[in-house]
Amino acid sequence: MMRSAMVLVVGICVLIFSALSSLASSGRVALVIGNSAYSQVEKIRNPGNDATAIGAALRRMGFEVTVVHDATKVEFDSALSTFSDVAAGADIAVVFYAGHGMELNGSNYLIPTDATLSTDAQATSETVTLDTVLDAVRSVKGLRIVLLDVYRKNPFVLKMKPNGASRSIGRGLAGIEPTPNLLVSYSAEAGATANGVDSDHSPYTEGLLKFLEMPGLEVNFLFRRVSAYVRNKTDGQQTPFEYSSLPEEPVYLSPSSATNLLKLPKLKWFSMRRELGCRSRRHWLAR
Structure with a gap:
């Protein structure tokens, strides 16, 4: 169960960083x-x-x-x-x-x-x-x-x-x-x-x-x-x-990395949340 959860977290992180990279470069x-x-x-x-x-x-x-x-x-x-x-x-x-x-x-x-x-x-x-x-x-x-x-x-x-x-x-x-x-x-x-x-x-x-x-x-x-x-x-x-x-x-x-983190709340969060299947913004940030 723990292994499955870890795999899920890693998968979500990959999707997040892919989405951020696309937003940053497109x-x-x-x-x-x-x-x-x-x-x-x-x-x-x-x-x-x-x-x-x-x-x-x-x-x-x-x-x-x-x-x-x-x-x-x-x-x-x-x-x-x-x-x-x-x-x-x-x-x-x-x-x-x-x-x-x-x-x-x-x-x-x-x-x-x-x-x-x-x-x-x-x-x-x-x-x-x-x-x-x-x-x-x-x-x-x-x-x-x-x-x-x-x-x-x-x-x-x-x-x-x-x-x-x-x-x-x-x-x-x-x-x-x-x-x-x-x-x-x-x-x-x-x-x-x-x-x-x-x-x-x-x-x-x-x-x-x-x-x-x-x-x-x-x-x-x-x-x-x-x-x-x-x-x-x-x-x-x-x-x-x-x-x-x-x-x-x-x-x-x-x-800088710090600048990117400060800009995260400005992303179209709800669209990303639907795509990733997260329950809430707070839950995602806590992970």
């Missing part, structure tokens, strides 16, 4: 893009490595991850369109981009690998706007995080010819106004560019990899630590910056 999705092999300018080393490492970290955190390397314009657009459908209704959606980008007349553009950008007029047809990326996560019901690791001095800017009208091309990306439940993180503050280093990852990605998976680190403190890491790594030459409008409650990308 609403977490991510799109990761790393552009290294540009056809018209010199290849940059880090983005491909950065995308692979960030994708692996997010998978370990329970995200459903799509990683795209060296995206052309068509592939970039297709990835965002597909991700928009996947992310609809998700609890948390993350987009990570590493590669070239630029600001033109106050708008931000991410540059696919097949862009030529002979003139500034081609920006709208050959690149992907940051607004397009934000539109892809607009239907997420919870937190939206966009991480932009825009690289070095943009070689496209140096060779682009003006198309008659006056233009304003800034260094790095322009600032934005975030909407609710959105955090956009730049690898360098607005108007600045990220430093290139002779290592497998950029300083910004190194910082993300160091802190993303740290249990119990609230998201605001997470990005503060990333910023401090990058400043120290680059001797103060590069400082990441965040534009955010986050909920009042603390947000954890990698909750």
Whole structure:
């Protein structure tokens, strides 16, 4: 009798943890893009490595991850369109981009690998706007995080010819106004560019990899630590910056065990109770 009871308890625990794992992961999705092999300018080393490492970290955190390397314009657009459908209704959606980008007349553009950008007029047809990326996560019901690791001095800017009208091309990306439940993180503050280093990852990605998976680190403190890491790594030459409008409650990308336990009462208990055949919530907690 005692053995049967123990088997039943173990079986119930397995079902509980399976249910919790499903709840923890099913609403977490991510799109990761790393552009290294540009056809018209010199290849940059880090983005491909950065995308692979960030994708692996997010998978370990329970995200459903799509990683795209060296995206052309068509592939970039297709990835965002597909991700928009996947992310609809998700609890948390993350987009990570590493590669070239630029600001033109106050708008931000991410540059696919097949862009030529002979003139500034081609920006709208050959690149992907940051607004397009934000539109892809607009239907997420919870937190939206966009991480932009825009690289070095943009070689496209140096060779682009003006198309008659006056233009304003800034260094790095322009600032934005975030909407609710959105955090956009730049690898360098607005108007600045990220430093290139002779290592497998950029300083910004190194910082993300160091802190993303740290249990119990609230998201605001997470990005503060990333910023401090990058400043120290680059001797103060590069400082990441965040534009955010986050909920009042603390947000954890990698909750600690204690945090998970505190959230248990918020689960749809009665549905779980019917599935597991427990008589009451109090009885289950006592076990």
